Amino acid sequence: xxxxxxxxxxxxxxxxxxxxxxxxxxxxxxxxxxxxxxxxxxxxxxxxxxxxxxxxxxxxxxxxxxxxxxxxxxxxxxxxxxxxxxxxxxxxxxxxxxxxxxxxxxxxxxxxxxxxxxxxxxxxxxxxxxxxxxxxxxxxxxxxxxxxxxxxxxxxxxxxxxxxxxxxxxxxxxxxxxxxxxxxxxxxxxxxxxxxxxxxxxxxxxxxxxxxxxxxxxxxxxxxx
Amino acid sequence: xxxxxxxxxxxxxxxxxxxxxxxxxxxxxxxxxxxxxxxxxxxxxxxxxxxxxxxxxxxxxxxxxxxxxxxxxxxxxxxxxxxxxxxxxxxxxxxxxxxxxxxxxxxxxxxxxxxxxxxxxxxxxxxxxxxxxxxxxxxxxxxxxxxxxxxxxxxxxxxxxxxxxxxxxxxxxxxxxxxxxxxxxxxxxxxxxxxxxxxxxxxxxxxxxxxxxxxxxxxxxxxxx
DNA sequence: CTCGGTTTGTTCTCGCGTTCACAAACTCCT
DNA sequence: AGGAGTTTGTGAACGCGAGAACAAACCGAG
Ligand SMILES: NC(=O)c1ccc[n+]([C@@H]2O[C@H](COP(=O)([O-])OP(=O)(O)OC[C@H]3O[C@@H](n4cnc5c(N)ncnc54)[C@H](O)[C@@H]3O)[C@@H](O)[C@H]2O)c1
Ligand SMILES: NC(=O)c1ccc[n+]([C@@H]2O[C@H](COP(=O)([O-])OP(=O)(O)OC[C@H]3O[C@@H](n4cnc5c(N)ncnc54)[C@H](O)[C@@H]3O)[C@@H](O)[C@H]2O)c1
Numbered sequence: 001x002x003x004x005x006x007x008x009x010x011x012x013x014x015x016x017x018x019x020x021x022x023x024x025x026x027x028x029x030x031x032x033x034x035x036x037x038x039x040x041x042x043x044x045x046x047x048x049x050x051x052x053x054x055x056x057x058x059x060x061x062x063x064x065x066x067x068x069x070x071x072x073x074x075x076x077x078x079x080x081x082x083x084x085x086x087x088x089x090x091x092x093x094x095x096x097x098x099x100x101x102x103x104x105x106x107x108x109x110x111x112x113x114x115x116x117x118x119x120x121x122x123x124x125x126x127x128x129x130x131x132x133x134x135x136x137x138x139x140x141x142x143x144x145x146x147x148x149x150x151x152x153x154x155x156x157x158x159x160x161x162x163x164x165x166x167x168x169x170x171x172x173x174x175x176x177x178x179x180x181x182x183x184x185x186x187x188x189x190x191x192x193x194x195x196x197x198x199x200x201x202x203x204x205x206x207x208x209x210x211x212x213x214x215x216x217x218x219x220x221x222x223x224x225x
Numbered sequence: 226x227x228x229x230x231x232x233x234x235x236x237x238x239x240x241x242x243x244x245x246x247x248x249x250x251x252x253x254x255x256x257x258x259x260x261x262x263x264x265x266x267x268x269x270x271x272x273x274x275x276x277x278x279x280x281x282x283x284x285x286x287x288x289x290x291x292x293x294x295x296x297x298x299x300x301x302x303x304x305x306x307x308x309x310x311x312x313x314x315x316x317x318x319x320x321x322x323x324x325x326x327x328x329x330x331x332x333x334x335x336x337x338x339x340x341x342x343x344x345x346x347x348x349x350x351x352x353x354x355x356x357x358x359x360x361x362x363x364x365x366x367x368x369x370x371x372x373x374x375x376x377x378x379x380x381x382x383x384x385x386x387x388x389x390x391x392x393x394x395x396x397x398x399x400x401x402x403x404x405x406x407x408x409x410x411x412x413x414x415x416x417x418x419x420x421x422x423x424x425x426x427x428x429x430x431x432x433x434x435x436x437x438x439x440x441x442x443x444x445x446x447x448x449x450x
Numbered sequence: 451c452t453c454g455g456t457t458t459g460t461t462c463t464c465g466c467g468t469t470c471a472c473a474a475a476c477t478c479c480t
Numbered sequence: 481a482g483g484a485g486t487t488t489g490t491g492a493a494c495g496c497g498a499g500a501a502c503a504a505a506c507c508g509a510g
Contacts, residue, residue: 047488090441245496287458291459
């Protein structure tokens with residue numbers, strides 16, 4: 001897990017509760033589980049059912065939800081759609097967030113083509129690549145544009161979230177410019193450590209690391225056989 | 226993070242140490258940092274340098290490394306290549322792991338084309354897809370084959386690790402078959418919770434969840450401004 | 451050989467996260 | 481209305497992880 005703990009309480013009157021980071025990481029899972037349940041026609045669910053759908057302990061689920069408020073009914077459970085809305089609101093995905101993707105190679109194209117973002121609160125407003133040869137292309141109905149356009153795009157669309165899918169060597173530079181132009185959250189797919197100011201959030205997705213963790217346990221299993 | 230804690234000590238004579246899960250998750254980062262340092266010609270590095278390259282606290286790094294053994298020299302630091310080898314050996318990536326990818330759509334193709342796996346201890350031995358229309362295709366020099374071939378492939382290549390890049394609805398079924406045929410580690414990209422037996426490890430990569438976590442913090446920043 | 455400077459390995463403490471267990475609260479049936 | 485059954489919300493206990501701090505160990509100069 002990232003070295004990031006409970007968000008320090010900000011001095012705003014509303015939404016005073018600060019939610020533990022571990023809980024924040026699970027809220028999207030609950031949201032997805034609730035959506036599935038809702039689509040299956042379940043209008044009410046107990047913490048036990050929802051926990052099973054989300055793959056967690058029911059006590060943990062209840063404690064997590066208790067940070068948001070008291071949205072259940074004892075003896076009954078939770079109203080599926082109501083809870084779903086409350087979680088979506090807490091996460092902040094009741095409205096769409098504009099997102100820009102930089103590096104439209106193998107991975108960047110797959111991301112651009114992914115329909116799941118839109119339905120989960122995100123909208124890809126631009127695809128950027130440094131390679132002029134790519135600027136002819138249209139991916140997922142969106143023009144691939146030069147990286148230089150980043151500043152204008154961030155300004156015009158009030159983009160706060162950027163996705164980096166460039167080679168590792170370019171990633172730090174891309175991140176620096178994103179930060180300079182006002183992006184404050186970065187999702188990084190390049191296998192490299194990004195240095196950014198404190199107020200900028202970075203989350204990384206590193207497939208090789210995931211596989212290596214699996215390999216470690218796999219080796220363990222083999223050794224004990 | 227997954228609900229998975231320190232691996233219970235297995236009763237094997239060798240490699241008796243069991244490494245905390247949090248440390249296991251960081252070892253690949255150290256490995257990558259060491260590779261970078263080595264390529265830059267650094268033959269020795271202190272815990273401070275390596276920690277900076279890996280983006281962690283130096284005390285944490287030293288504690289992590291101490292689980293592997295005592296591979297440093299006080300007053301000097303660590304031999305880059307020697308430590309790199311020791312970590313690779315501990316993770317189990319001194320030899321290649323055969324991997325099969327199921328679901329060769331947008332994402333599966335990007336994964337198949339990704340060269341970083343090979344260099345980090347993994348070898349894609351097969352690409353499988355249920356759609357007959359794809360069986361004509363060759364992706365990254367590998368034939369796309371029918372999903373039915375899974376059993377034979379797992380047997381022939383002794384595959385222990387499987388990657389799921391199918392739609393969410395198909396993922397559980399794919400996982401069930403993988404497990405039935407002997408796969409014991411799964412990397413899941415489909416946005417769904419997989420139910421598998423205890424002895425099977427599952428790690429998930431869910432981009433929407435990552436973005437939603439960023440959105441939450443982003444909303445917080447906006448609220449405090 | 452000794453001493454000062456450097457860096458590791460480890461101990462200790464603190465805080466977060468998970469889980470248990472139960473009182474409070476609600477529904478439904480009689 | 482009352483009681484049995486159900487389920488939430490939370491207090492408390494416990495274990496793991498993070499980081500500070502320091503003694504032990506090593507190097508090199510003199
Ligand atoms: N493909 C995968 O499945 C996969 C898996 C794991 C990690 N990754 C990582 O994701 C990143 C992208 O992988 P990929 O396979 O798509 O690589 P790729 O080479 O196919 O694409 C990289 C793209 O980034 C562009 N680019 C390079 N420098 C740039 C810059 N400074 N600014 C803007 N654009 C720039 C290139 O023109 C290219 O289009 C890499 O860091 C890779 O290690 C990819
Ligand atoms: N593309 C992305 O960037 C992205 C991002 C996040 C998550 N995901 C997830 O990754 C998964 C794949 O995404 P995608 O964009 O590549 O989808 P896709 O539709 O392009 O590809 C899915 C592939 O799986 C194959 N398939 C379907 N059922 C199968 C089965 N039972 N057995 C074997 N193969 C089967 C299909 O034929 C298709 O080729 C989805 O679950 C998606 O939600 C993708």
